[in-house]
Amino acid sequence: MIVTLAMTTTKAFAAHAATSPLATYSFERRDPGPLDVQIEILFCGVCHSDLHTVRSEWGPTNYPCVPGHEIVGRVVKVGSEVKKFKEGDLAGVGCMVDSCRTCSACQANLEQFCENGTIFTYNSPDKKSGGFTCGGYSKSIVVEEAFVLRISDKLDPAATAPLLCAGITTYSPLRHWKVGKGQKVGVVGLGGLGHMGVKLASAMGADVILFTTSPGKTKDALRLGAKDVVVSKNADEMSKHANSFDFILDTVSANHDLNAYLSLLKRDGTMTLVGAPIQPLPVEAFNLIFQRHTLAGSLIGGIKETQEMLDFCAEHGIVSEIEIIPIQQINEAYERMLKSDVKYRFVIDMRSLKD
Ligand code: NAP
Ligand code: ZN
Numbered sequence: 001m002i003v004t005l006a007m008t009t010t011k012a013f014a015a016h017a018a019t020s021p022l023a024t025y026s027f028e029r030r031d032p033g034p035l036d037v038q039i040e041i042l043f044c045g046v047c048h049s050d051l052h053t054v055r056s057e058w059g060p061t062n063y064p065c066v067p068g069h070e071i072v073g074r075v076v077k078v079g080s081e082v083k084k085f086k087e088g089d090l091a092g093v094g095c096m097v098d099s100c101r102t103c104s105a106c107q108a109n110l111e112q113f114c115e116n117g118t119i120f121t122y123n124s125p126d127k128k129s130g131g132f133t134c135g136g137y138s139k140s141i142v143v144e145e146a147f148v149l150r151i152s153d154k155l156d157p158a159a160t161a162p163l164l165c166a167g168i169t170t171y172s173p174l175r176h177w178k179v180g181k182g183q184k185v186g187v188v189g190l191g192g193l194g195h196m197g198v199k200l201a202s203a204m205g206a207d208v209i210l211f212t213t214s215p216g217k218t219k220d221a222l223r224l225g226a227k228d229v230v231v232s233k234n235a236d237e238m239s240k241h242a243n244s245f246d247f248i249l250d251t252v253s254a255n256h257d258l259n260a261y262l263s264l265l266k267r268d269g270t271m272t273l274v275g276a277p278i279q280p281l282p283v284e285a286f287n288l289i290f291q292r293h294t295l296a297g298s299l300i301g302g303i304k305e306t307q308e309m310l311d312f313c314a315e316h317g318i319v320s321e322i323e324i325i326p327i328q329q330i331n332e333a334y335e336r337m338l339k340s341d342v343k344y345r346f347v348i349d350m351r352s353l354k355d
């Protein structure tokens, strides 16, 4: 049942169709209830998932769509029952804003796999206000405290925003597959997710090899912590690494040949996909059968693990490499993202959107 809530008009940028550029838009957000935190959005990272969704690449999107799930801002109001946040605190919101809290996944702190349907930050049915959830390309957001993250004031808030998706999406599989010291780990693609994967896996002690289609990114990858860089279009360079990886994290957003990477795993090695290309990717059975390889996938991470990742990053001084843009440049940013021309995450300064 949807109770009639007090609402406030919020300015935003939205996509109105799969083929039209994002443009200014206003919509109604609920005023904070007893359990809610209201955040004035300062920065919002630009994830390739925003682009996939805006263009209905993963299936039909609900328009108008306000994307954005790498949100950092200032708490401006808290409900009467909120305990962890007070006005003036820095706070973050990632890819989810609600879940059932009672299913086995929620009970295991894996809200991203909620059996009753995770409520994602945008383009999900909004059970509280009706319509569909609207994300961080907006001036303010209201989220239940249980889905709001504490943000360290030791880190640059703009460069922290991408941790809320790119950070947790790479941290979670690295932890789940127990990446650590003495392991050889591949990261495929040096974009938003990939560059966080390189930083996090090297902070966990692994020897990281970056695979890229952009030879111009080599120097940056080494600076970010990679031990070596392989240009994946070069078959000779690739074959030098045959049967040698413990783990490979594939962050590529477009079609590519998985078999070229599966054959680089050693016995019992795992390759995990976090990149979500829109077309099915063929896998040769023998690339799994021989050497008992595993091909797996991973979806963001639960709220508890997201906080753990933020605390890990604060402790190790890890943030994203960013290029700050005003919201008015979002359409150009999407075009650059499609050309792999991002170093290494666009972050929107939401103060560029005037009231
Ligand atoms: P991004 O910043 O655009 O980075 C993608 C990188 O993939 C590019 O920088 C490029 O790296 C490489 N690439 C692009 N096109 C390629 C091609 N045709 N062949 C080979 N490599 C190519 O994107 P992102 O924000 O990191 O997101 C990456 C993917 O992860 C997207 O599909 C996104 O939707 C998905 N995602 C998944 C989750 C999850 O929970 N699983 C969460 C967030 C995002 P090089 O220039 O180094 O080759
Ligand atoms: Zn994302």
Ligand code: ZN
Pocket: 099, 100, 101, 102, 103, 104, 105, 106, 107, 111, 113, 114, 115, 116, 117
């Ligand atoms: Zn649930």
